[in-house]
Amino acid sequence: MKRLFILVVLLAALVTGCKSADLKVLEKNLQAGFAQTGQDIKVQVIELKNLKDILPGFAFVEIKIYNNNNLVNTERFITNGRYFAKDIIDSKTLSSLKDELDFEFAKVETIDTSKLTLASGNKDAKNVIVEITDFQCPYCKKANALFKEKLADKSDYALYIVHLPLDMHPNAQIMAQIFEAGMQMGFNFKNELFEADYIKVIESKIEDLQEAGTQLNQETLAVLIDEVNNQIINDFAAKTDNPDKFKSLVLSDEIKTKVDETKELAENLNISATPAFYINGKAISGYNERLILKALDDIK
Known part of the structure; x- marks a missing residue:
């Protein structure tokens, strides 16, 4: 810090x-x-x-x-x-x-949420939270748990998601697509995606390859990550009422474009790291629990 x-x-x-x-x-x-x-x-x-x-x-x-x-x-x-x-x-x-x-004394930013996905709350709420996040970011996971707890008994808020999957997190992009596909089909996987730990799955597979004497290189790792991405898609597809439709939607240009548009919004706000938040237009950079709680205290 x-x-x-x-x-x-x-x-x-x-x-x-x-x-x-x-x-x-x-x-x-x-x-x-x-x-x-x-x-x-x-x-x-x-x-x-x-x-x-x-x-x-x-x-x-x-x-x-x-x-x-x-x-x-x-x-x-x-x-x-x-x-x-x-x-x-x-x-x-x-x-x-x-x-x-x-x-x-922060400047209040006006953020167009019309193309963002509402993750929780209601669109007509007085209080607007924009969460710029990455499903494999450790501090994003902490923030999600905090929001889940503190917003549980509140109703006058709208929480929107802006995706910023970082290159260092190998499955973050596909997880963002899974979230958007799920929401489109009526399944909110936000908490489950944050609570999942597919990094450990990758680490376990790497250990298996090393024990088998397989030489690790960029190509090997790329294949491994693709395998885990497919596993994640299958895991969440099984939670829906139409797995085939879900899988197709996750990989569709429509969903990829949706995620890319939110990434562009983050870039336009000069945000390059996660998490970041705009609570009623005021920015919070990083997982600053004290400031987040202070901002949430004003929400009923």
Whole structure:
């Protein structure tokens, strides 16, 4: 986990609140520092939230940097006017204060869900969850289990799936196609797909090949993965009322295109890793349980 740990000295006894004058001092000091470069750089410090209730004397601010009157950079910090830090970590929970504040002040994205598959909830719900996922991603599995538990007693939500099967997960693409084919035929295999562990099946087959003295190469592995993909299709086809139709649908251009279109959506959102979520338009990157729970608490 990439996390910036910064030691911040809190002078709470000397500071009772983060006043606008304190932020002006920060703005002035930064401006003076940039002036030494000889460039036409202007600094603007904007208070987003006074943190007096949780961190007396500090505020969450946005610092904008202008070069020749053009905005060139925007960063958010926690500051008391003189000192500023990128993040503060709660030593008890090891959670990031900045993550929570960034989520609170996150830009709300409008995502077109008209072509996405509704995995749970109802289309007319007030709350919209977009889950960008990979059925073989370990943290995606954790996220699915969390959603399954926390949404069980809620009704006013719509959860849509965006597929982003990663190359490192050999069966993720076919599992995405199985999900879409299942939904089209009235079978929701979402939880079963996440709970399945076909990586172990591949590992077991590799061990068998090695014990048999078979030399492993790219071609051998490709054949093995195809075998497991067919096994997965057959396993889930057996759960339907029309296995032959299901198998044909899984491998159809229609379903492949459906999955590819959701991958394009993820790419357009500049997402290249899983899991990621948009809960009522606000982004959460990675399996950040604390932020996910905070967002789900607002859903009834």
